[in-house]
Amino acid sequence: MKAIPYGRQNIDQKDIDAVVTTLQADFLTQGPKVNEFEEKFAAYVGSKYAVAVNNATSGLHISVLALNLKEGDRVITTSITFAASANCIRYAGGEVWFADIDPDTYLLSIESVRKLIESKPKSFFKGIIPVDFAGLPVNLEEFRVLADKHDLWIIEDACHAPGGNFKDVNGTENRCGNGAFADIGVFSFHPVKHIACGEGGMVTTNSEVVYKKLSLLRSHGITKENMSENHGGWFYEMQELGFNYRLTDIQSALGITQLAKNDLGVIRRNEISTRYKEAFKNNIKFQALPEGTYNAHHLFVIEVRDRKGLYDFLRSHNIFAQIHYIPVHTLPYYKKNGYGSTDLSNAENYYNNCISLPMYPTLTKEEQEFVIEKVLEFIDD
Numbered sequence: 001m002k003a004i005p006y007g008r009q010n011i012d013q014k015d016i017d018a019v020v021t022t023l024q025a026d027f028l029t030q031g032p033k034v035n036e037f038e039e040k041f042a043a044y045v046g047s048k049y050a051v052a053v054n055n056a057t058s059g060l061h062i063s064v065l066a067l068n069l070k071e072g073d074r075v076i077t078t079s080i081t082f083a084a085s086a087n088c089i090r091y092a093g094g095e096v097w098f099a100d101i102d103p104d105t106y107l108l109s110i111e112s113v114r115k116l117i118e119s120k121p122k123s124f125f126k127g128i129i130p131v132d133f134a135g136l137p138v139n140l141e142e143f144r145v146l147a148d149k150h151d152l153w154i155i156e157d158a159c160h161a162p163g164g165n166f167k168d169v170n171g172t173e174n175r176c177g178n179g180a181f182a183d184i185g186v187f188s189f190h191p192v193k194h195i196a197c198g199e200g201g202m203v204t205t206n207s208e209v210v211y212k213k214l215s216l217l218r219s220h221g222i223t224k225e226n227m228s229e230n231h232g233g234w235f236y237e238m239q240e241l242g243f244n245y246r247l248t249d250i251q252s253a254l255g256i257t258q259l260a261k262n263d264l265g266v267i268r269r270n271e272i273s274t275r276y277k278e279a280f281k282n283n284i285k286f287q288a289l290p291e292g293t294y295n296a297h298h299l300f301v302i303e304v305r306d307r308k309g310l311y312d313f314l315r316s317h318n319i320f321a322q323i324h325y326i327p328v329h330t331l332p333y334y335k336k337n338g339y340g341s342t343d344l345s346n347a348e349n350y351y352n353n354c355i356s357l358p359m360y361p362t363l364t365k366e367e368q369e370f371v372i373e374k375v376l377e378f379i380d381d
C-alpha cells in the first residue's frame with residue numbers, strides 16, 4: 001500500500017488549465033481573477049462581501065484590525081486550533097484568553113466562554129474567535145446572543161469548513177462564513193484544506209464598513225478612493241498602515257476551479273465519515289454531530305487511550321495520521337506569557353487521546369478499508 005496522508009489536495013486537468021490560461025494572460029496579480037474568485041466565493045457561502053488574501057493567517061490579522069482591536073484588548077478563543085487563530089490577537093498587541101472545549105464536539109464551549117466572561121468585570125473582553133474545528137460548524141446563533149449581551153464582536157475561523165452549515169432556530173441553513181451571526185469569517189486555501197491555492201485565504205463579511213477596511217489593509221492601506229487631494233491619474237493615498245496580503249491571479253484562477261467542485265468534495269468527505277463511524281461505532285469515540293449541523297469534514301478525529309501507540313503503528317503501515325492540535329495554551333510562547341489561566345481540562349484530555357485519520361475526497365475505498373483494518377487491529381490487541 002502506498003503512503004496514505006491525513007489530507008491531500010485534489011488537482012485535476014481543469015485546475016491545471018485554469019492556471020496555465022492565467023499565466024498566458026495580461027495579469028498575474030491584481031487582475032480579473034481575484035475579483036471573480038471573491039464574487040464566486042461570497043455567493044457560495046452567502047455573504048455580501050469577500051476579500052481574497054495570501055493566506056488565512058493574514059486574513060485573521062486584518063480581521064482583528066478591521067474590528068479595531070487595540071493593544072491590551074482581550075479576546076477569547078479555543079486552545080484546540082492551529083496557533084494562527086490566537087496569534088492574530090497577539091499581532092495587534094491583544095491578550096489571548098482561552099476557554100475550554102466541549103468534550104464531545106471539540107468546539108469552543110459556549111458555557112466555558114460564558115463562565116469566563118461572567119467572572120470578569122463588564123467590558124473586559126472585546127471579541128470571540130470560535131473555530132469550526134475539523135469542519136464542524138459552531139452554532140454562531142448562540143454565540144451571537146452571548147456576544148450581543150456583552151458587546152463583543154465575533155470572528156468565525158472557518159478555515160476547516162467551507163461548505164459546512166448549521167440550522168438556526170428558524171430552520172434556515174447557515175453556511176459557514178455567511179456572516180449572519182459572525183462579523184467576519186476567515187477561510188484558508190492551504191493544500192490540506194478543501195480548496196487548494198498553494199497558499200491563500202478569504203475573508204467574508206456582511207458589513208460594508210468592515211469590507212472597506214479589510215480591502216485597504218490587504219493592500220498597504222493604499223487607495224484611490226475618498227482621497228483628501230488628487231494630483232492626477234497616477235495619484236493615490238496611503239490612508240492606513242496596511243500590508244501586502246494580496247492573493248495573485250494565478251492562485252485565484254486555481255481557487256475558482258477548486259471552489260466549483262467543493263460541494264462534491266464535501267459530499268465525498270461525508271461518505272468517508274459515514275463509513276468510519278459505522279466501523280468504529282461500538283468501541284471508538286469520534287467527534288459528535290449536533291442535530292441540524294452539516295460537517296464539512298476537513299478532519300476525521302477519533303479518541304483512543306494509547307494515541308502515541310496508534311500513531312506509531314499506523315506510520316509503520318504507511319498511514320500518516322496526524323494530531324490536531326497540540327493545545328495552543330501549552331505551546332512555549334503562550335505558556336511563558338502566562339495565558340490559559342482558565343480550566344482547560346477538556347482541551348488537555350482531548351489532546352492526550354486525539355488522532356486524525358486520513359480524510360480527503362480522493363481517498364479510495366480500498367485505502368479507507370485498509371486504515372479501518374489497521375485501527376481496529378491496534379485497538380483489539
Ligand SMILES: Cc1ncc(COP(=O)(O)O)c(C=O)c1O
Pocket residue numbers: 055056057058081082084085131157159160187188189190200201
Ligand atoms: C483553524 C485554522 N486557522 C487558521 C489557519 C491558518 O491558515 P493559513 O495556513 O492559510 O495561514 C489554519 C491553517 O492550518 C487553521 O487550521
